[in-house]
Amino acid sequence: MTIEVRNIVKRFGDFTALDNVDLRVESGELLALLGPSGSGKTTLLRIIAGLEWPDAGSISFDGENALARGAGERHVGFVFQHYALFRHMNVFENVAFGLRVQPRAVRPNEAAITKRVNELLDLVQLGWLANRYPSQLSGGQRQRIALARALAIEPRILLLDEPFGALDAKVRKELRQWLRALHEEIHVTSIFVTHDQEEALEVANRVVVMDKGKIEQIGTPEEVYDRPQTAFVHSFIGESIVLPVEVRSGRVRLGDKVLGIETNGAASGPSQLFIRRHDVSLEAPGNGDLEGAVRRVRAFGPIQRADVALQTNGSETMIEIDAPRDRELKVGELIGLKPKRYRIFAAVK
């Protein structure tokens, strides 16, 4: 099932939640909508599900107008952030709900319902909890039951709203891998919303980065990490060193110093230089494009992180860099820094 979202606009009072959003989701894809809170990602998901209606724009499933159908007629499985399990029904009845409310003509008989529910409970590996009530389950179990319930109606699309947001870090990690494996098994077109970049990059085939109701970039996890197209994407995904620079006559200047790096086609004017923290190499003083004094060093795992004070225009700019453990850094030491990879974006006004 492909999903085509076109020119979607959604306002809540004065607040524009979605501002002309276009998106095409390919069949069988596992797509992440990634962005900070208020970026419009959940609103977009709810509009696709039919739980919210857009003010303008169109949505089609396999070329068919989805806005002509209500939430119940779209065959969309929706998994809520806080599970939204029916608290007065046991696990079995929760999963069976979507089957039981079908019109009589198409409703499976009791034996077929039992069989299907048991299959789904096996799929989420929680068959032994069939008689429990939601309040008796852990967060991770509830989330898996919510997923089984959504899958019961054999949805054409699976939508997950911050599926792991309310879980602790360890369970979250397990469920992530589990969801990835499940998607490979059932291959239903899936979209999940998250504000956790690691989650998006690890689980999704493609990532849609959103900010302030607009899509900033769509790409594979590698693309959005390695080749961010906007300053927002660069700063939102991964950790970056950001320096205010100016591009003038084909050169990049930091304060009064001309840096020995290419402009890579950046337009003239005030700009921002983005460098991943691990994309700087340490040089002898005077050898790098940047120079600064080490102020603080913290070592953990395979890397060490250092605060370096850059001298620019007589003032200091503090940046954080990652360096390999084998290069010993002393507090107070002067070092040269050479950006191995970097990107330049026009400064945000």
Add this chain to the structure above:
Amino acid sequence: MSQTIPMQEFASARKSARTEPAPVRFIIIALAVTFLTVFVVLPLVIVFTSAFSRGVGAFLNALADPEAFAAIKLTLIVAAISVLLNLIFGVAAAWAISKFEFPGKTMLNTLIDLPFSVSPVISGLVFVLLFGAQGLLGAWLQANDVHIIFAIPGIVLATTFVTFPFVAREMIPLMQEQGTSEEEAALSLGASGLKTFWRVTLPNVKWGLLYGVLLCNARAMGEFGAVSVVSGHIRGETNTMPLLVEILYNEYQFVAAFAIASLLAMLALVTLVIKIVLEGRLEGHHSDH
């Protein structure tokens, strides 16, 4: 300066930071118990002893009186209709207020409390001014031979008005707390609005609903002020139990008055017991999540 505290002293030391010295505790408890005895227990005891002061025979005779019987019947009918109306209204209002956004929502929420803040006599008077012979619609009603004031419809109207906050007030916080995500889940699973209501919304609020109905019923049966204004006190026709109690008392028929009163008191006691049971259920329901 380390000292060992003698055992006796240690034992007499306060066991908890929050407890008070024994005399203070005694005074506070005694105050509460005395108050309850004077204002609740004593009146209840007097109602029952007076009802049975001439023996069980007189008590039963008083209840078997046709006027008493008519009053009991009328009270049950009025309560049944009012509770049903308020059940429908209360659920609709709670549903609207807790699950939708619409203009005038705050207004509706405030208006629901109106009967609590208005004197019941005024509530009754409003209906007299509306439907009475000299009232706004009086002429038209008379021309079409519709009797509202000094008849059962008026009593039902007044009782319904006075009791309408009970169900809604009980339901609104409960439904607000539960939010809309379960309903959304049901909708996305293909359930119609009606199925969602019957299978998801209603089961989640059933104990709260019963609780509201119970309080609504107790008040509907006991209402005096509003009903007194619209009833006209026609014996055997428009006298409810509370009205009859007053009439009998004024006529010095104390046994009969207290016999009817004891039925109302019984209703109160039964309501209290069911209320405790329902509160337990509600608590259990809340602590589930």
